[in-house]
Structure formats: C-alpha cells, structure tokens
Amino acid sequence: MSTATLMKPQKPWQASTQQRLISASVFLVAAAISYGVVAATPMKGKLAYVFVFFASLSVLDFFFHLVTRGISAAKDAVARTVVAFGICVAVLPIVSILATVFMRGYKGLHFGLFTHDMKLNSVSDPIAQGGLLHALIGSTILVLVALVISLPLGILTAVYMTEIRGRFMRPIKFLVQAMSGVPSIVAGLFILAAVVYPLTKSYSGFVGSLALSILMIPTIARTSEEVLLLIPNDLREAGVALGGTQWRTVAMVVVPAARSGLVTAMILGIARIAGETAPVLLLSGGGDQVNANPFSGPMGSLPFYIWKSYSVGTEESITRAWAAILVLLVIVLVLFISARLLSERRTNK
Template structure:
C-alpha cells in the first residue's frame, strides 16, 4: 500500500493595495496640470492673488481627474477620482486654520520663553516689566490643582453614570442620557454662574481654587460620561455572560470583568475630560479669584490658572504683557496637544488588543 504525501502550504496573507510608480506619476501629473492651468488663468484675468489661484486649482484638479479617469478606465473611475480629489482638497482646507493657529502661537509665543518662566510668579512684577522678569509658575500650579480636584470629583461620577446607562439600563436611563447630552452643550460661563449663586454667595462667600474646581467638574462630567459610555458599549457581551456563568453577580461582573476590560478606554475618557476643561476661562474668571502669587491651598485665597494668566496678560495690552500672554498660550497649547496625543495612543492600543 503506497503512502500518499499531502503537502500543506500555508497561504500568504494578501498585502494591501499600493499604487504603482506609473499611477503615482499620473496622479502627480494631474496636480501639475491643474497648477499650471490655475496660474495661467489668474495671469490672464484681472483676478490676482493666492485665493483665486487656489480656487481655480481645485476646480481644474477635479475636472482633469474626472476626464483622465473617464477616458482611461470609464466614468466610474472618473467619478471616483473627482470625489477623491474633492475629499483631499476639503481635508487641506480644514487643516489650514489649524496650521495657522499653530504657526501664529509658536511664532509669537517663543519670544516670551525664558529661564524663569516656569520657576517664578507675577507677585513682584507688573505688566510693564521686562519679559525676562516674572513667570507663570503660579498659573501652572493653580491649573494643575484645580483640574486635579475636578478630576477627582468628575471621574467617579462620569464612570458611574456610564455604567448605569450601559449596564443597569434602569427606568431613568433615557432622562439621564438626555441630561448628560444637554450638559455637554451648556456654555462654560453657566457653570461658573451656578457655583457663584449656589455656593459662593449663600455659603462660602469667598473666591478660591476649590470653587474653580467645582465649576470645572460640572463641565468635565458629561465628557467623561459620554466617552466612558461609548467605551463600555464596545465590550463584548460574551465577557458579561462569562462572568455571570461563573456565578458572579451583576455588580461583581461589572467591577471584575467589564471595567478592567475597558481600562484603557476609561483612561482615555479621563484625558479627554482634562483636555476639555484645561483651557476654560469664563468659569475661572468668575469663581477662582485669579491671584498672581503661588497658592497651593485651594480653600484659602485666590488661585491663578493658565487661562486667567493669558486673559490678564492680553487685557493689559502692553508689548511685554502681550508677549507673556502668547507664551502662556503656547504652554497651554502644548499641554493640550500632549493630552490628545496620549488619548489617541491609548485608544489605538485598545483597538490592537
């Protein structure tokens, strides 16, 4: 009896499609032809400047891409090329304001960076003093303290709200979800006015960092709750069923299975909540007092913050004060970009898992 050998070959995974060198050259030719046509049309007409050139470039790029695709591969390819070019142009238009903000902030803010910026406060300096004197240490510490207190208040409330909406699904789920969505659209100054009218005037009668943290927590709760709700909805029901099958109660399953599985997403919700309130100015102006000296006690005396430091610097209007304001804005922008980068990194890590 002869033995038959069966060869087992493992199929190679297919690689994603990549354009060839010829296709890349054709795409580049579309852009070159559109640029030449737009520059020539602007030169032959009374319309001058960058804006008409950019508008004509977009029009010619769409037309040339459509004609090229139609004559080479049919009308479907032509329409696909035109839509792809429109999407690319729309993305570029959307990125222009962001690039402009970054360029303006960096070009004007770096002039206010000096060695004492992060080690000194403004208690012994005025707006007309040289830019090398004073700093924003009080603003950095104040923002960190107020945001930390707000996070301690908002994080458990936001996560518990998300758990109630996704796991409990009680009779009040619909009004609670509506309230959370409504709070997301509330102007930030309303939070400051609420703290002022409900706590400061009738109870404490003092402006301090704790009042600012309470106002920020009101703005942070809906962001954390909505993000955490979306994260918990992504957890497979198989994990919940496995926890119940092992004899766990609903709360034990949520605490020991669901929440640990969504840990990275919940951390992302926390970071997005911080990024949401770190730059809020209106509630801080109303309730924190906005001091110029370092104050690490949130319940005694006014407390400065980065938004208040920026607002006050621009309010004085002198050249030195304006430079300080741009420097504070640059520091705040870098901090927010770091937070969003951390959130994106954690979300990608969660998807890979």
C-alpha cells in the same frame, strides 16, 4: 534553479511610474491654473488659491480619466479630490493654529517662566522678568480637583446607563447630552449663585473646580458610555456565570476591559476644561502669586493669565500670552500622548 527564485516581488496593484508622472503633471497644471486665475481675477489670499486649485484639479482629473479610463474612473477621481479637499479643510486650521502658536509663543519662552510668578511684576515688564509658575500650579490644581470630582461621577453615570439600565436611564441620558452643551459661563454663574453667594462668599480654586466639573462630567459620562457599550456582552455573562454579582462583574471585568477607553474619556474631559476661561475668571479670580490651597484665596490659571496678558495689549504682554498658550498646548499634548501610551502598553502586553 526553479523559476520561483527568479521572480521579483512586485506590486501590480500600485500605479506605474508613468501614471504617477501623469498625475503629478495634472497636479502641477492645476496649481498653475490656480496661480493664474488668482492673479488675473480680483480674488485674493491663500484660501482663493486652495479653492481654485481643488476646483481645477477635479475638473482636469475628471476629463483626463474620462478619456483614458472611462466614466467610473473619472467619478472616482473627482471623489478622491473632494475627499482630499475635505481633509484639507479639516486639518489646515489645526496645523495653522499649532504653527501660529509655536511661531509667536517661542519668543516668550524662558526658563524663568517655570520658576517665577507675577507677584513682583506686571505683564508689561520685559519678558525675562516674572513667570507662569502661579498659573501652572493653579491650572494643575483646578484640573486635578475637577478630575477627582468628575471621573468617578462620570464613570458611574456611564455604568448606570450601560450596565444597570435602570428606570431613569432615558432621562439621564437626555440630561447628560443636554448638559454637554451648557456654555461654560452658565456653569460658572450657576456655581456663583449656588455656592459662592450663599456659602463661601469669596474666590477660591475649589469653586472654580466645581464649575469645571459641571462641564467635565457630561464629557466623561458620554465617552465612557460609548466605551462600555463596546465591551462584548460575553464578558458580562462570563462574569455573572462564575457566580459574581453584577456589581463585582462590572468592577472587575467590564471596567478593566474598557480601561484604555476610559483613559481616553478622562483625557477628553481634561481637554474640555483645561482651556476654560470664563468660569475660572468668575470663581477663582486670578492671583498673581502662587497659591497652592484650593480652598482659600484667588488662584491663578493659564487661561486667566492668557486673557489678562492679552487684554493689556502691550508688546511684552502679548508675547507673554502667546508663550502661555504654547505652554498650555504642550501640556495638553503631553498629557494626551502619555495617557495614550500608558493605556496602550497595558493592553498590548
């Protein structure tokens, strides 16, 4: 037998058990300190624990590594703690939101939510009565119509900015960036003044979608622009060198190559508008019954339902609002994951 067969696979670059134990004890000491400090001083709440914990952890880590391994290891340890703190600051609110929505929302969930509307019920009725159907259908139609308007416009804007690079590229880039900061209520008021008062004079889902498109186009255009810029120039040159016109090269080579990124742009656009309340409130009203026609009559939507239920303020209505938030969140999440999976499956094959 050669010696090679006696060798066991090892990972000498990883921390040993002893080092791990030491790190864990430093961790525990820091936790104990934070507990003690919060108990001994007038500081209160969970955030105080987090702050004191990270502060004491970085100090302990620094001195421990300074003594055992020198100054650069000590700096490294502090940097690691700071990064971990940053991650917590970024992730905690999201986890907290998800947990709260789930904890409060699941009590209001029942099958009738997806089969009934609120035509015969008020939001203060017992939770088992009435449902979200009108809001679900309304939100879906609002988002789909907005998507049909915004997706081609957004992608074509991005194509203009990355492929055609015409004379108006800079002003358009500037406008798109400025537009992505437009408050949603302003978009709603604009459509109200530009379309509803002079033309339609009534609530409808379509005008709501118009306002949502104003919010959606810049998001799609900016994301698509970044995605199209990532496509290597080689591909454009190859397309043109084969005798394709610029337009056909963009349509057949560049855009398909960017497909998964463009799907992401679409998802971000939908995520941007799915929860918008203000323009919907102004323009689509908020019916309590199913209305599948975007061109006439008030149209319900999930954000509107949430706002209305929550503002009533009874125990039942607030539970309804949380249930609707949970449904909205799950829909956006499912959409996000399925679009991701779809685009990845196509590119990985």
